[in-house]
Amino acid sequence: MSARETLTEETVMRVADDAANRTEQNAATRAADDTSGSGRSRRNTATAVHTAVHTAAHPAAHTARLLASEIGLTFRRPRNLAMLGVLAAVPVLIGVAVRIASRGDGGSLIGQVAGNGLVLTFAAFLVMLPLVLPLAVAVVAGDAVAGEAGQGTLRYLLVAPAGRTRLLAVKYADVVVFCLAACALVALSALAVGVALFPVGPVTLLSGTTVSAAEGLVRVGLVALYSAAGMAALGAVALAVSTLTEAAIGAVAASVVLVVVSQVLGAIPQIAVVRPFLLTSWWSSFDGLLRDPMATDEMGRGLLAFLAYIVIFGSIAWSRFTSKDITA
Amino acid sequence: MSKRARAVRWGVPVAAVAVVAAAVGTGPVIAAVQGDPSLPDRTAQQLLADMAGSWSSRKVPAMSGTVVETASLGLPALPGLSGGGASALSLLSGSHQLKVWYGDEDRVRLMLPGEMSETDLIVNGGQMWLWDSAANTATHFTGHPGAATGSPVPLPSAASPLPTALTPQHAAQEALRAAGGDTRITVADDVTVAGRAAYQVVLTPKTATSLVRDVRVAIDGETLIPLRVQVYAKGAAEPAFEVGFDSVTFSAPAPENFTFTPPAGAKVEEGRAPAAAGHEAGKVRDAADGTRIAGSGWDSVLVTSLPATDAKGGSGASAANGASGNGASGNGASANGASANGANPANLLDTALRSATRVSGPWGSGRLLRTKLLSVLLTDDGRLVAGAVTPEALYQAAGAAR
Structure with missing residues (x-):
């Protein structure tokens, strides 16, 4: 601690x-x-x-130390550790549930888990990407600035000559690291449970093609990276909201509400035109990695959408954070 | 910080939004700036002849691409039709993507991606596989469906849940086949489809009773491959049905696209080879169960007895056959969809009936379902009359069929 x-x-x-x-x-x-x-x-x-x-003799070294300090704080906070624990527990729950109720119908992705433990990683992301992972990311990113402001520590952070821009960049880098860690944790937890409870072998893709377990592992890694990119885009949104308020809980709640509302909007067929503009509708595109050949065009568009969100909301966060009066 | 400095800072996100919007809108803007492409002039007859020539010699080049199908048929909101599922019924509303790999006429792969699911149709030589990842079922067909249908793209006609009018080639062929003396064929301004300059052939029905305003077929200027087919309903600015390439490359696809081995644990079924579907348009067809086509060309009306209990049985299949000979690609897709095994057609019919209006006349009485492109009349004596025509034409057909 x-x-x-x-x-x-x-x-x-x-x-x-x-x-x-x-x-x-x-x-x-x-x-x-x-x-x-x-x-x-x-x-x-x-x-x-x-x-x-x-x-400020060595700005780069200073930034690196600031980042290391932020990451250390993020991963030592009991609240964040508890959230990471939940993220690791969900794949365990899915694995145990499938193991107990195993019928092996083989139809859906979750049904295939019984036949191949590696599939559990894909199933875990399928289940957790809509809400559980975004919630964890929203808590960390929504708290990043608003939490400091609410606690009254933001003023003192700005005493250091780091500058607001660099501080914000460090905060966002910290959020990105958390996104990567959260997705890696989900993948590793699901892998561990999958290997422990189920047989492991060549993976059947959605296209009906069977690839070796090693290539399956590579695809698991890519799914985790793609998911982390999607979460990083949400992190930018939550960070922007975080600069607007001094109540961390407000920033977190607003980010989660945004996620839920955009998922609801994406589910209404009459307004299907808005779907490509919603962040949430690109998260599930990681299924492109489970096709043969990989649907790189679709996922490339997804990554561009994430980038667009990061640019827009990152610049909003920057404008707000560098121009606001720090009163607390 | 001064107000001015603040305003400048807020200019950055505004600029970011503008940049992203520009990036999103670049494609249409570039297209608008470039204007319509200009290809060497060809009359409609020349175009049709050249196309017929290239089709009969079957010199369809190897290609792969993404086909986007968009249907806004004005169907009542039907449960289970939305979303990106691989069910063929879902093709009746919304927009869907289909990937095509075409090696030669013996090697074709069609892929219908769904969310966390996929439907594949792989033809390689005399072997055909239909893979449904959601059902974990691979269905194997033998025979040569391409030769049976006589189409440049060997597609199954009735047994597959993928509607036959899904590729531009097939849809264009169907539309052109329906063009007889009752169609005015003109060439409109050249268009750009999937980044390629294309001729645009417009087929306009001469009959007043047809609900179709015109059918627009975009034909690649270089290869004469149909790239897009749009069906416009009367009084609508947007196409009611559209199928066309979103992207296309004319190079040989990787050979592994055409090999399929059922994965371990999958259900493997042996399918019945798809029956060769006759494509004689406008012919009055008498089927064993009383299904027939009244009228010809654009006015074709399907008259059948209602599928009582076994909706997937003979009547459904023959309805699909009948409509695919009907010409309008929208019809082909919807009728085939209704006989597909994606969802329960009986439930669908029930739902549709609830939004139907009661009508009566000298021909009897029944319920009428109107969409932009299709009218369906269900008479109280258990007949189904459907066509891409005005209700009056349906009443006439119902009266004549008594």
Whole structure:
């Protein structure tokens, strides 16, 4: 657990008039954490703080340390760890459910899991991409700026000469890393459960073609990467919302509502024309990896759609974050 | 920060939106700037003759591409028709994608992608496989369907859930076949389809009773392959039915597209070889169960007894055959869809009937279902009369059939 978290927990017990002191401590710790790196000794903390505040000699190195610090904070927060635990548990639940109720009808993707454990990874993404994964990403990205603002630590983060643009970039990079980690975790958990509970062998694609287990694994990896790209696009949206408010829960809720509403819109046949413009309708295109030949054109369009979302909402987040008054 | 600086910063997302919108709209804009392509002038007769020549010599080049089918037939909202499922019935509404690989007339693969499912039709030599991933079933056919139908693209006619009018070649052929003395054939401005300059042949029915305003066939300027077929209903600006290439490349597809081995664990069925469907348009056809075609050409009306219980039986199949000889590609697709095994046709009929209006006249009484392109009359004495014609023509056919 980081020094910052420890400090926060300690200060929870303090009385309210200690609040100003607490936030200053937080910021100081943050700067120290940021410059000394998580693995380093804190022997030269004082010098490091001094360096961080008064010079910006090595911007790239500074950004890297800031990013490492942010990633460390993200993956040490108990809330985020709990969410990752849930993400890892869902494939286990699917695997156990299929194992118990195994009839092996072989029809749907989930039905095929009983015959081949590798298919469980595809089934897990199919089940989790609509809501579970987006929820986890929305929590992390929606909290990124609004959480700091709400806690009162944002002001002190901006004391460092990193600049708002770089801070926002670091925040988004942190979100992208979380997306990659979440999708990798889902894939690995599903693989582990699939191998443990079911036989593993050559994978039958949707086209009826059978590929070797090794190529199946490659396709699993690509599915995870494509899903992570889709989640990163949602992360950009949630980050933009996060810069608009100081209530983290509001940013998270708004992002999840956006996901649900766009899925509802995508399901109405009368307004099918809007489907290509919705972020959510491209998530399920990872099934292109399960075809022979791979539907690269369709997935290429999906990746372009993700890129468009990242560009638009990233620039909205930047405009808002670099021009807003930081009052808290 | 000043108001001005703030405004400048907010200009960045506005610019980002503009860039994305421009990227999305680039295709149409470029097409609009370039204008219509110009190909060497050819009269309708020359075009038809050249096409007939290239078809009879069967010099269809190897190609692969994506075909997009869009149907807005004005059907009542039918449950189970929406979405991207691979069911043939779902082709009746909305937009669908089909991938085509064409090696030569003996090697063809059609792929209908659905969400997390896929339907494939693979023809290789005398072998034909129909693969349905959702049902995990591979159906094997032997024989030579291409030779049986006499079509440049060997498609099954009745046994397959993929409607016969799905490829532009076939649809164009059907439309042109229906053109007799009752059709005015003209050549309209050249168009660009799938990035290729194409001639546009317009078939306009001369009869007043037809619901079809015209059928537009775009023919590739270089290879004379039909690239797109659009069926316009009277009084509609958008095509009621459209099937055409979204992208196409004229190069030999990879050979593994044409090989199929049923995957382990799949159900393998031996299918009945598709019966050769007669394509004589306008001929009055008397089937064993009383199904026949009244009228000819655009006015063709299908008269049949209602499929009582066994909707997939003989009457359904012959209805499909009858309508595919009917000419209008919209008809071909819908009638074939109704006999396909994708969804339960009986349920569909029930749902459709609820939105039908009651009509009566000297011919009797019944319920009328009107769509942009198709009128269906279900008489109370259990007959089904359908065609791409006005209801009045249906009443006449129903009266004459008594």
